[in-house]
Amino acid sequence: MEHDHVEDGDQVVFHREGWSRVFQIRRKRQVYLDKTKLDVDALIGQPYGSTFEVDRGKLVKIEGPAASELSLGETSSDTGTDNRNLLDLDSNQKMSKEDIMKMKYDGITGQKIIEELIENSETFKMKTEFSQAKYLKKKKKKHIPVFTVMRPTPRLVLDIFSKDPSKICYLRADSLSQLLSYSNVMYGSKVAVVETCQGLVLSCLLQRIGEAGKIVQLIPSNTNAVCRQVMDYLGFAKFMENVYSFPLDELSSLKDDRSFPSLNSKYYDKIETNEDGVSSGQYNITVSNGSFCDGGESLTSNENAEAQGSDEAFDGESVAPDLTEEYGDCGNAETEGAKIDSGMQMEVKKLGPNRELQRQRREKRQKEAGTIITEKLDSLVIACKYNPTPILMQMLSYLHPSSSVVVYCQHLEPLVECYTSVKDNHAGLQLKLSETWFREYQILPQRTHPKINMSGTGGYLFTFITSQSNSESFAPQS
């Protein structure tokens, strides 16, 4: 049950327009926000949706209806008509950077600083009304650190990555939302997903399938770390029962050996109607000694810093320092169950009977995942840094006919290949290859126009519906 107030241990989004950060709120724990240390004890017990101002490392709640629109008093009634007399000079502002720093140090409020700035500006009064508004907005953003405390949602979590979209394969709200739509994932769906988006796609899918659905995350065996950081943000760390993982290179073993020793009677029913007619043989998922399996579906506790580290190695890209700093702070041991780590690290950390239990559990979970796959899936979602075509073609036989498939990629070319492969194999209908043009607008009286900056790309989507494939019998069933 979700509570309306921030509680000890909650993952909380600090949000202001177009900007979000996630922190786990713990008593007596400080967080780093814009490089300043912050005491967050004051948040506990406050309702979600409250707005706070940062005042010398302390959070001060802003009460009243004015909370959202901090307005400055009538600072000036004088306005100019245009900029014909304005010169771009350093001397326009009499206050120096040092003056401002000193005021801040002395604990003078942001509001007061802005008033001083206006007072000491030669040109402010000559600016037009609109130009003054713009100036104020800019200064407010800089000197009055205000944010609203929100419960994390995929929408807000997406904001966190706006500075470093490469971490989520350049997914944008439009592409992620369409990915979710075209996957037709709903309450109770069985879904396979391949993603390298920090668990963002996985989390969104998990939210939509509810507790009734099942997700199998397919993992390449040559990957030594799978990051599912976003799962923490959205508070899914505790609800991992319907998330499975399965190594991609074990898929062939599902195909070759088709009888389970135990598990599920439903599975046998399935075999009866399987078009391939292969019905016997030993079912056996071999637990390979590869790095993935060893560290498999594990409930390891690891320092978040390690998650960062291993992910960095895997990406081959550096993590933006401000992100590292804030992530690093927001969770130490909280990555439990939300991350699959490399076997190497496992071995160092876990020893003894505990380890054996974990291994057994992983084996069992992997077997269950195998069953889910062979009983066929409702949807397949691919959004990763791997070449999608081989994965897609491998997985096609594990989808029901009339299932929904979405392949997302930051590049167009791999999707062209997917398209061609599906088409040549007559494996799908309603093949669509698309990208989205996305633009935001500034809506203000007499100043409405598209935003000056826009994102050039949100990646590409290839979607289709599986059809009864050619290899299967088309004879009418009785």
Add this chain to the structure above:
Amino acid sequence: MSFNANKHNVGCGDTVLLYVGYDNMLPVVVEKGKTHQTKFGAVKHDDLIGKQFGTRLQCPRGWIYLLRPTPELWTLSLPHRTQILYTTDISMVIFQLDLRPGSIVAEAGTGSGSLSHAILRTIAPKGHLHTFEFHKERSEKAREEFHLHGHAQCVTVTHRDVCGEGFQLEHTVDAVFLDLPKPWECILSAKRAMKKQGGRICSFSPCIEQVQRTCEELSAKKFTDIVTMECLARHFNLQYAKLQNVSFKTIDETIDPQAEADSEPPVKKANVTPSSRDRRGDSDMHHFTSAVPAINMPGHTGFLTFATLTSNDVN
């Protein structure tokens, strides 16, 4: 019931889509004894019952496929009673309104139910959609469709003009969607409908003047994080294309024989090989697979405006 995830075979009373070709699907409610005409000939409903979704059917003059309806396919095949929203906008609406299983949503108007189906998929089975439509026949038709599609317990269809009469909901919904000619007239009523914890609102308007007034009203009613956006899908067609190569004189042709003799053999070789190949027949053409954007595409659907109401500002 055919929209359900766990349903794999066609039953009596199910809505199925007869896929005739790309973007060309006929929605059919399966009834015993009935026959349906397609461009490939007659389809007997009795032949459909018990078939797995995705099955390919032989018709007198061609193949058709039996597809499970999804909100996306439904959007492409539904009977239009109004202008409808398409999947690009629909997806954005659902994502930005933070919808998920269990969400409670108010929608005005219902229109042809294109967005409603996508909302219902996301919020089912425990969520609820209160949808309002001022056109009586349309609202009845929509109610029928929702029932037929197995959404009966998740949706309340009301025939009412929310502009003027309001939603008449008191602090019950997580999100509000407005697709109305004058959305600004409903902001206050929408605010009342929102849960005490706050929620999200979306307004879809084709004209910027509507957006302007809506944003002013949202701001006046203490909504925050007001964002307006536009998104358009650009579809690609795959084409095998070719372009004529032009020939350039190579070094061995431009340089006089004496100089050529002095030049280093590896360099000469590298320049000669491709050009001599190019001069032969079809290799004059440069072949490639190209993803070509559609020449014509919809350039505008509507502006989407989103805003948040925080618990602070509910009252």
